[in-house]
Amino acid sequence: MTVKLYLAGPEVFLPNAREILDAKAAMTREYGFEPICPGDIFIEPAPTRHEFGLKISAVDEAMMDRADGVIANLTPFRGIAADVGTAFELGYMCAQGKLVAAYTNMTANHFGRTRDYYAGDVREGSDGRKRGPDGLSIEDVEMIDNLMLDGGIRRRGGHIAVHDAEPDALYSDLTGFKECLSMLADARLPEAGRR
Incomplete structure (x- = not known):
């Protein structure tokens, strides 16, 4: 059975979101995992923006329920901390006892x-x-971020990759993401595939 990884992060907000998500999905497959990307969803129209937002939330939770683990991009987003949606997703997966790994493209703690x-x-x-x-x-x-994120990952035996990306590549540099995939493939799931 192929291990399914939910790819959490603020990439869905980028102008080149599809390009970055496709690159992450392809890399995930190279390591023998099945990617589940929040950007790969179709949401039925809703009568209000609020109801549309609720639909997105429900679909994302259903995707996480199908996943065996998560790799979360905790690079600070719109401020000094990780994207709040990504933080929720990481906590959701931790609470379910699933595999967790994270990365940040900023070394400043x-x-x-x-x-x-x-x-x-x-x-x-x-x-x-x-x-x-x-x-x-x-x-x-x-x-690297709020102690609950860092602690939640480490208490579950997860890995946190810390990398200092160039400022114009904060959300496109996949060095830390690749490190997470490698750690999951080599240390946690040797049967999932190696690279």
């Missing part, structure tokens, strides 16, 4: 990105925690 967001204005509060100028505490645990 979550704390570093948050510090940059505050333009370096990070102080130690009276409680010993680091805080931004707004008084909000900041995670400083040397993880």
Whole structure:
């Protein structure tokens, strides 16, 4: 039986989404897995945009239910953290006990990105925690993103690939994605295929 991998990430929002999704799907097949891509869906029309959004959500969950695992692109998207939809999908798969792997094309950890967001204005509060100028505490645990994402992957024996892509290739560089495929094929599923 071929292992099915759900390919989670913000690529569906890119102007060249189809090109990137096709490249990821082809690479997934090369490693002996069956890709399940959120961009490969047809959604029936709905009377309102809200109802259309609910249909997309339901179809995506059904796709994840059919998958055996996920590779999530956690490269920061529209801010300092991973795409929120991708974070949900990763959590959904973790909760089901499925195979999990993730990658990011940015080596700066979550704390570093948050510090940059505050333009370096990070102080130690009276409680010993680091805080931004707004008084909000900041995670400083040397993880690639929110500790729940990093911790959820690692507690399930998953792999996180960290790679520093060129700024114009943040969402098209597949170096980390390939590393995840290789780790899943070699370490977790030796019968799935090797490359």
